[in-house]
Amino acid sequence: MRKKFICGNWKMNKTTQEACQFASEIRGMEKKFEGVEVGICPPYTALQAVHGVLDGGSILLGAQDVAWAQDGAYTGEVSPLMLKEVGCTFALVGHSERRTLLDESDELINRKLLSALQFNMTPLLCVGESLDERERGMTERVVETQLRGCLAGTDAKALSRMVIAYEPVWAIGTGRNATPHEAQEVHAFVRRFLAGRFEAEASQDAQILYGGSVTPKNAAALLAQPDIDGALVGGASLDVRSFTDIIQAAREIAQAV
């Protein structure tokens, strides 16, 4: 039985003080999250302080990215070792904003994913097609190419230590989410791909999150889909009320099965 995972991606938002305030509010509500995995990805500058607030509790702390190397002459990069030191257990890799704005390739993302795994961090790999690609009927081909490239050199055991997020680029920050049916179709495709690339059992256990304009309004319908195991939430994760409402929606679905 796959657990639902609700993960907030704050992007370049919140000062350290604001981040700690948010963290202490949700820390106080942890009991209400039982049965659902909850994580937040604050900006790098707030990680250590937020870790201090969350330490000893069940809310997971993640980074929004991770470097492909342990140390060295990589100006501006932050290594998995450094992220672990400030309490991160997971890191996003391949977010579409980095693919688009910073030209990150599947090959680079693959190196980041392997580097996270090497240091026992969970990589949360994001994949998804652009609007143009969807309209041209290329969704599956694009997602498969990204998965193939980003997962190079991994095996079923590695798959059990990562999380995948399907995030259609056209739905991110646009207020236009994929319908539950559209999302489910791609999630089922991702799982079929994983079954072929790894093993059937490993693919059944893999957590596949949906991301792209998830809100308290649409969360329940998306999360009720059989292959949607949680949500990667941007905008709606910046507000305690909307973030916890999404967690609540996940909890109700988890309790109903």
Ligand code: PGA
């Ligand atoms: P959004 O962002 O929820 O604001 O669309 C999702 C994401 O980028 O992970």
